[in-house]
Amino acid sequence: MRRAIGVFLIWAAGMGLLAALLVGAGLAMHYWHQPLAQEATTVTVESGQSMPRIAASIHEVQPAIPARAIDWTARFRGQARSIQAGEYEIRPGERLASLLDRMVAGDVIEYRFTVPEGITAQGFLDRLAEAPRIRRTIEELTPEAVIESLDLPVDHLEGWLYPDTYQYPAGTSDRTLIKRAFRQMREALDAAWAARADDLPLDDPYEALILASVIEKETGISGERGEVAGVFVNRLRRGMRLQTDPTVIYGMGDDYDGRLYSRHLREDTPYNTYTRDGLPPTPIALPSAASIEAATRPAETDAFYFVADGTGGHAFSRTLKEHNRAVARWRIHQREQGDRP
Structure with a gap:
């Protein structure tokens, strides 16, 4: 009799355990098939956060699933120690x-923020300041403060930040993105300089960066960049001044109101390439990879001049006489545009 009772108790315990397992499995299947949300929402996992805390955060989104069930599920699936912060x-x-x-x-x-080609380093920093979910570590986002805070090996930040669309998770620091932009520009410049054309009138990669920034501001047409670069290279080789308006505008700083007059071309600044020989002292914008490529591998051309042609592009000329005729056509076009209602 005792043996029969013992067998019965073991059987009953086993059946009870099996029933508990079946109930647990049923509940698990119910929780696993329960939608967490009907509309998109977010949950944040902090660095070093424990699984019970993570489970509690998910439970707040879907109270129908107990936090303990979420915790148990992650442990059962071997994921409790592998969840990444974010x-x-x-x-x-x-x-x-x-x-x-x-x-x-x-x-x-x-998240993302986009830096257009041709804006200034300060323009980059202004966009970074407005980007969402960035962790601010640099009190004042100015070129000078950035160089000092990040200990960058440059005297001027202009030109050194790569224009691109940057993607990043929430909590990424401003210095991380600036370092990424600096590294990308450094890599693009080094690669282009290593593959540069022979006999360029440029002494080092920094001069190539300066020239690339001028090319970037002179034309937004990809098919023209090489020829614009060729004109500037021709002029540098011959000792002619570059005489390019974007450098004058950059040198005017906040005094530039969108209009450039002939008197501005006569006002000497370090960036006035009408009054100064050679390249400006620093880049004037953030150049694209295409402009860097053009600066280091310019198109072969016999042109020494170019001017806007009224179609968004430029007319290139070999002689000053040809150039003056092109300028006259451009001025006629401007007057005609001004007469239109």
């Missing part, structure tokens, strides 16, 4: 397993 989007209708998989993969929300 901000995650919980997609409409997404299940717990999918979210945990993405948390392990580090599929965080990425």
